Amino acid sequence: MPDLLIELFSEEIPARMQARAAEDLKKRMTDGLVEAGLTYAGAHALSTPRRLTLAMEGLLEHSPTVREERKGPKVGAPDKAIEGFLRGAGLTRDQLEERDTPKGAVYFALIEKPGRPAAEIIAEVLEDTIRNFPWSKSMRWGTGTLRWVRPLQSILCILSKEDGAEVVPLDIDGIASGNTTYGHRFMAPDQITVTGFDDYAAKLKRAHVVLDPAEREAAIWQEATNQAFASGLEVVEDKGLLAEVAGLVEWPVVLMGAIDDEFLALPPEVLQTSMKEHQKFFSVRNPKTGRIEKFITVANRETVDNGATILAGNQKVLSARLADAKFFWENDLRTVTEHGFEPWVAKLGNVTFHNKLGTQAARIDRIAALAREIAPVVGADADLAEQAARVAKADLSSEMVYEFPELQGLMGRYYAEAAGLPQDVANACEAHYSPLGPSDDVPTEPVSVAVALADKLDTLTGFWAIDEKPTGSKDPFALRRAALGVIRLVLENDVRMGLDTVIGAQLLAYVLKELQSSGDEQDLFTLESTLNEIAEHGVFGAAFKAVVKRIKESEQHPFEPDVSEGSVLAETAELIEAKSQNLLSFFHDRLKVFLRDQGIRHDVIDACIAMEGNDDLTLLVKRARALEDFMASEDGPNLLQGFKRANNILAQAEEKDGVEYSYGADKKFAEDDSEIALFDALATSEGAISSAIEAEDFAAAMGSMAALRAPVDAFFEAVQVNSDNEVVRRNRLNLLSQIRKVCGQVADLSRIEG
Secondary structure, three states, X not given: OOEEEEEEEEOOOOHHHHHHHHHHHHHHHHHHHHHOOOOOOEEEEEEEOOEEXXXXXXXXXXXXXXXXXXXXXXXXXXXXXXXXXXHHHOOOHHHOEEEEEOOXXXXXXXXXXXXXXHHHHHHHHHHHHHHOOOOOOOEOOOOOOOOEOOOEEEEEEEEEEXXXXXXXXXXXXXXXXXXXXXXXXXXXXXXXXXXXXHHHHHHHHHOOOOOOHHHHHHHHHHHHHHHHHHOXXXXXXXXXXXXXXXXXXXXXXXXXXXXXXXXXXXXXXHHHHHHHHHHOOEEEEOOOOOOEEEEEEEEOOOXXXXXXXXHHHHHHXXXXXXXXXXXXXXXXXXHHHHXXXXXXXXXXXHOEEEOOOEEHHHHHHHHHHHHHHHHHHHOOOHHHHHHHHHHOOXXXXXXXXXXXXXXXXXXXXXXXXXXXXXXXXXXXHHHOOOOOOOOOOOOXXXXXXXXXXXHHHHHHHHHHHOOOOOEOOEOOOOHHHHHHHHHHHHHHOOOOOOHHHHHHHHHHHHHHHHHOOOOOHHHHHHHHHHHHHHHOOOOHHHHHHHHHHHHHHOOOOOOOOOOOOOOHHHHXXXXXXXXXXXXXXXXXXXXXXXXXXXXXXXXXXXXXXXXXXXXXXXXXXXXXXHHHHHHHOXXXXXXXXXXXXXXXHHHHHHHHHOOOOOOOOOHXXXXXXXXXXXXXXXXXXXXXHHHHHHOOOHHHHHHHHHOOHHHHHHHHHHOXXXXXXXXXXXXXXXXXXXXXXXXXOOOOXXXXXX
């Protein structure tokens, strides 16, 4: 069975595109060949800056002959129907076969598609792959119609067998396939003739081309770390940069250079970012001081002076880049030490955060007020939290962050320290953006936690207020990431906070701002004072009527609010409630994803979300973890089965009788010992479960609920609920209601599957 080797040789392919392009070549070729009937034993794709390579082993020499039987129209059918069938089958009428079937005589066609040589199929599939290759960006050159990421120069396509290799004939826009390739652009540019993959890889290695990107990465990292270690230094690990640099060279030559002394006082992150973004250099750090003192660059060739000229040129360019960074750093330091953060904060008044949500300065005001409110909940000093929130975004106006946006927050910490602000405030400037993802570190200092929560909650409530929510896979404002950030901040810092109250108050602020442009002063005062009081109670729908009633009865309230249906107050409360509940549901959806990754079933989470207090995420997760452990025990599934049986019988009886069996179970009507035992067990468990839940000891609550398993099982084994005695039947149905009530204190078990 032959092996196939394909190489698409071009001008330099951008490093970021190479890995994906190699996989696309492999997938399109293998899918196309298999669809045409050519199976294979194995395939692997490789890439360098100038070539995409695909090697396939154990390919069939011919596609198999395919025989297909098709059932056609009935004998005697209209000629047009028969002719249409013949066209589809590619046959003539005399090639059809008549067969008797239960529905009469029917035409059948036997279609035979002979196999084709592998070379013929490969040529077709490869041409289609090249012409329709999914480059994110491509170009045309010359007068041809072919598009490629960079001008395609040659196509190597050979089938290798034990007796030799043959070129698969192919011509695309004047580029004919062959059995030749080229070595390193400078060190071995001559043409190379190959006979198979092993020959190809070996000859390229001799021609100073390392074909495998993983091999190039390993060689670069090993040589870089060796050179750094020899100088008593260490290379700052950066896997993304390593992969990119390996995609820039075919023959990696690692060189280490020094950074001029005048730049060593720059923050290490500035040096690292500048070298990485502008020069693709690795940073080399002194482990004793933490300073970046040298750099690693990777050349694409060996030179007679061992890279001295290359290093000199790189150092010259690097010095110019770092001179800019030093200028930005010194200018920014001068600003904060002489004037503080006020000039930068003032500039943010001219920066639009979102056209419907105002400027960055307005956003800072909201975050500062919210951080002050959250501070006591997380154990932070309210004044420090507000101060941190007011300066946390200031570095967005700095020259350094303007040049390197990825340093936002980090530079804020440096500048806050230089300005003499409290360390908690400086740390919050950096940490309030975190966590940025599921594996990012979570801030733990109280001031940082308060500002981070305020930042993310303001973002979420703001975009919910203007109805800019994620849809499908689209999330342009990273709101899913913000919600996950809130969840991790709350859970990992064991924060006890009712999200509903915070969300409602924030949404209220946006709604009131919209209403300020309409209505007279008295109406607005009535509306604002009423809604603010409702906001203090959390869920608008639950608090609305009670608060309005109290306000109407209070002599201290200057105006009587209009709460009639359709009034501004009623409609506004309904609007805020709807948005608040929708955002809370969004948090719950993100929480389910987060907890599923930790092994907690979705139905267990749903059972806990259905309970009161589900806006306290810490409480919710404690309940879910305890319920998950309970359901993993022997008692859990068995008690669940008993609960569901009780719930189903009760639901059917209530629907049939048109009444609710929710009270009145009396032990004196019990006829069986198991019935009496269940009464006693429910009485004991109800108090124990409620006490444990009040103490938030959900493990103890589950333990008390587990004690119900045996008496519930015994009850259903010994007793027929729907007794002929109507009094006994009603009593037993009310007893089932008691099972539902007692177990329902823990979670909504009806939502658990199984």
